[in-house]
């Protein structure tokens with residue numbers, strides 16, 4: 001736990017320092033180097049900003065603005081595109097939230113199967129503990145468990161070996177990642193694993209090859225014997241129909257209001273908008289509810305400390321550090337006891353926080369909850385109607401519409 005939190009101090013000051021160091025390198029250096037293996041100890045060409053972006057300690061808009069202060073959009077095209085992959089995956093899932101529900105249902109079934117089927121349990125444990133005998137895979141399993149981070153190419157190789165070589169269910173791999181990654185994100189992770197398995201871009205699995213691993217680890221693994229040559233046979237269901245995005249609205253400034261601070265957006269200045277009087281706040285921490293197993297201690301500690309950092313930073317705007325709750329009933333009890341007439345929160349993407357907010361909306365006799373969507377999400381999510389290449393055409397418009405102050 002200590003190593004992960006030393007590598008990624010859970011504070012906005014640390015995030016801004018990293019962004020400042022990285023921004024000048026977001027052009028050619030990033031474009032040429034981003035596929036080469038690196039680690040959290042030495043991120044090389046990549047930013048290692050993902051734990052901070054995941055929790056909104058810094059926003060995508062802030063990151064894009066910082067990079068565009070150093071480079072033209074063309075020069076930083078590769079980096080900008082990657083940052084907007086995150087918006088694309090979030091939007092894709094927001095328009096098809098049942099994909100997350102289906103994954104959660106699968107996980108519960110697999111949890112039982114791991115308890116009752118000793119063969120599956122042994123293979124799953126060996127993979128999680130890095131005891132498969134496939135040297136790079138085993139190294140990466142332990143790197144993830146100690147640092148809470150893996151490079152993008154490493155995630156692709158790891159997931160590919162998990163699914164196609166070891167023949168393990170992709171959902172168990174996605175869960176292993178979500179429990180250990182500091183940046184564990186329901187959208188990027190679930191859809192990233194499905195993509196590797198060949199059931200997101202249907203029929204196009206990602207196959208890790210020994211040559212590719214050797215080249216992009218600069219020869220650390222001169223040979224990687226035993227990798228699958230043919231993809232695992234995983235049935236692909238058609239994608240569900242798109243749903244309309246859930247509603248967001250303006251808070252009523254005449255009501256006594258409290259801010260619900262949560263781990264999906266820890267710099268919600270747009271939600272703490274100036275015409276609303278926010279005298280109280282409550283922290284919502286539902287992270288444990290996304291897995292039947294235990295979250296890694298470093299992930300829980302990172303999010304709790306990042307929340308505490310946000311509370312002390314925003315203190316003069318949102319009042320004293322508030323209580324923590326982890327479900328809808330806890331939120332309603334707090335709201336009733338504190339006498340507020342309205343809860344205001346940054347909208348959360350599909351995942352455990354949104355699940356709690358949705359459950360709260362169904363409660364009777366609790367103050368209304370108003371969600372405010374970050375401007376970039378409001379612009380980008382509705383565009384994730386099909387594949388990324390269609391979405392990508394809108395990137396110039398998304399950049400032109402970036403709020404310079406968020």
Ligand SMILES: Cc1cc2nc3c(=O)[nH]c(=O)nc-3n(C[C@H](O)[C@H](O)[C@H](O)COP(=O)(O)OP(=O)(O)OC[C@H]3O[C@@H](n4cnc5c(N)ncnc54)[C@H](O)[C@@H]3O)c2cc1C
Nearest residue numbers: 046047048049050082083085086152183184185188189192
């Ligand atoms: C199987 C698999 C699982 C993944 N799980 C997650 C996850 O849980 N959370 C997560 O944030 N990313 C996930 N990714 C995407 C990507 O690997 C990470 O965002 C990236 O490695 C984070 O490191 P970085 O900040 O140094 O990235 P950089 O290369 O510096 O990119 C900057 C930012 O752009 C975004 N980004 C970059 N690449 C991608 C991508 N391929 N998809 C979506 N966003 C991207 C991230 O927010 C990242 O912080 C996953 C990818 C795969 C293949």
